[in-house]
Amino acid sequence: MADKITLGYTHLSGCTGCTVALADNYAGLLTLLDKYVDLKYMPTLADARHVQKVDVSFVEGSVCINDKLAVQELKETREKSTIVVALGGCACYGNITRFSRGGQQNQPAHEAYLPIGDLIKVDVFIPGCAPTPQMIRNVAVMAYLLLKGTKEQKDLATAFLTPLMKLTEKNEACFCELMTQVINQGLCMGCGTCVAACPVNAITMEYGKPNGERDLCIKCGACYSQCPRSWFSFDVVENYEAINEAIMAALQ
Amino acid sequence: MGAELGKYKSCVSARSTDKELLKCAQDGGIVSSLFAFALDEGIIDGAIVAATKEFAAKNPSKVILDSTNFDMIEPWRPIPAIVNTKAELLAAAGTKYNISPNVALLKEATRSFGLDKVGIVGTPCQMQAVRKAQLYPIGMRDVGASIALAVGIFCMENFPYQSILQLVEDHAAMKLESVKKMEIGKGKFWVYGKRGQVVQLPLKVTHKYEQPGCHVCLDYVANLGDISTGSVGSPDGWSTVFVRSKIGDSVWAKAMAAGVFETQPIEKVKPGLELVSKLANEKITKNKATLEARKTFGVGKALRNPYI
Structure with a gap:
């Protein structure tokens, strides 16, 4: 179909959870691919794996700066895509990879x-670990x-x-964003959303305000982005x- | 009267026809009756409501008490709970006047509590949170489509728990455990004791105990609920009800057909929509001024504005 948008999927240092979340749209994914999106390359779900010229590319995973190929693929993704979406x-x-100190097999360096x-200009963020199938779906439909x-x-x-898009102005988020950007700014009203959003149950409500167990926090940014006062x-x-x-109708 | 009341399909003054339920209700028993009806009809299979310590002690499987030492939970401190029956609903009924983080249970309701059709009651900000979670489900996988009925309650502002403690125990000189009901109405904060005593505090006293986070809120009548309700605008013992969404419209029509509520046209009751509108405008104007003041709060430095 001529009026489909072209999509690419670059997979860097991520656990494939974002890929699975995308696939978890089940029939919705098939409708997306049928009607709206021409998937040009993707390591897991398509035959073509190498970066091509596309309208939108999703990038899963952080980038290892010690891995020449990863850096090169990321830069090429930027050069060849109109819109780059950081997925997850x-x-x-950085999420859980922020805690890396190297030394793991089989690439200890x-x-x-x-x-x-931190390396390229990104246009849209989809935070969360894993990002949800519904959020990926909504962004895909909106991008179309x-x-x-x-x-x-x-x-x-x-x-x-x-x-x-505005989220891309800052590459750091964890529970601390809730403290510095919401509670410290006098904006928190204790609705409880962050507790539900946290994928690792690191947040509890103590006397009407969120309390983060910061050793549990994986820095996915879901709590801050889901907060109605972020x-x-x-x-x-x-x-x-x-x-x-409209979104549901588009997927019929 | 315009945008301050949000979009709505219909508005009435209503009260529950269930006399037993009205005894436990804050005003017209709207939220409890709606949820009881929705549970009966299978419109929802559970609802997230604000319960208390007494409820949690009797129904430990209906709440999630994280790291909190149970003995430390004070009277009137709200605990979000999942209710599945009318008896449980009644046990949790009534306004607590300090915010219950009901949205905290929204995801878990669809997980360990096993609900496919969730009812949730909350303040206007919590309705905003629910709708944001449906449109931008960043950390809310498979939750949005499970929200079967969201009931919003009117809210001028809320209090942290410690403020309620201070208002009741220091200003009203009553023990929190001896309080039967709290209410804000007719320009006063009312505390009703179990022995029949009544203490009223002027709102001038309560203002400084309000949650600061409430002062940037631009919604009084829960514009984003499927149905929203509150006592303002209706006579004592009745509630004003806005039916807002398609879901709300369908549930309300079914409840009316089943005789769950008796209603009066809102145009016929005193003080009516005019008062709702006046209070909504007061809240919005005051809080817009707060947002404006935040822009020039420092010297060439602003406080953050959450609204894009």
Whole structure:
């Protein structure tokens, strides 16, 4: 189909959990591939593995700066993609790879890992470990509308994606972001969202405010991004019903 | 009256027709009745509500008590709980006046509690959190589509637990465990004792105990609930109800058809929507001023604005 967008998937130092999350859209993924997206290359789900020229590329994993091939693939991804999406906590913030000190088999000298935004310009973040199938789906549909939609759909997609674009301004996030950007800023009202969002149950509510067990935190950034007081767009969220319906209709 | 009341399909003054339930209810028993009806009809298979220590002691499998020492939990400290029956609903009914982190249970409700159709009640900010979680499910895998009924409650501001402790024990000079009900209405904070005593505090006293995080909130009537409700605008013992979404409309119509509520047209009751609108505008104006002041809070340095 001529009006599909082209998509690539670059896999760096990630555990394939993001790939699995993408695949966990099940029939939704097939509809996406049928109607909207032409998957040009992807190590696990496509035959072609090498970076090609595409509209949108997802990057899973952080980048090991001791691994020449990884650095080269990342740079090539940037050069050949219109939009680069950092998919998952590792690509956005380093996530669990932040704790690496090297010494592991079979590449003990691979010790230094950076979020991809430290080496290239990234356009959109999808934080979380793993990112959720529904979030990947929503961003994929919005990316399609942004590139191929009507004027109205482009506006909607822009409004939807703007907060995720703004997230790219900072490559560090962990529970500390909740402290420094929400609680310290006098914005926390104790709704409990961060507790539910945390994939490792590191957050509990103590007397109405989140308390992070920082030794458990893997630095995925889910708590901060899910928080209604990290960023909130009335224009988008007040139309939640229509947007949800549009996304579901697109996947029929 | 306009944007301050949010989008809604219909608005009425209502109260539950269930006399037994009304005895435990804060006002018109709207939230409890709606959830009881939705549970009966299979619209939801469980609801996240704000319970207390007494509830948690009787129903330990309905709450998640993390690292907290149970003996340390004080009276009137809200504990989010999953209720599956009307009896459990009634045991948890009533406003606690300090925020219950209900959204904290949202994911777990669909996991270890095994719910496919979740009901949740919450403040306007919690409704915002729920809708953000549906549109941007960053850490909420497989949760969005399970939210079957979100009921919002009107909220001017909320208090941290320690503020309630100080208001009740220091200002109203009552022990928290002897309190039967708390209420804000008619410009006062009311504390009702179990022995029948009543203490009222002017809101001037309570203001400094409010949660600071509430002062940037621009929603009074839970614009993003499927249905939102609160006492303001309706006569004593009744509640004002906004039906907002398609889901809300469908559930409300079924509940009305089943005779769960008696209603009066909102235009016919005193003080009516005008008061709701006035208070909503007051809240929004005051908090917009707070957001404005945050822009120039330091010397050439702003405090963060969460709204994009």
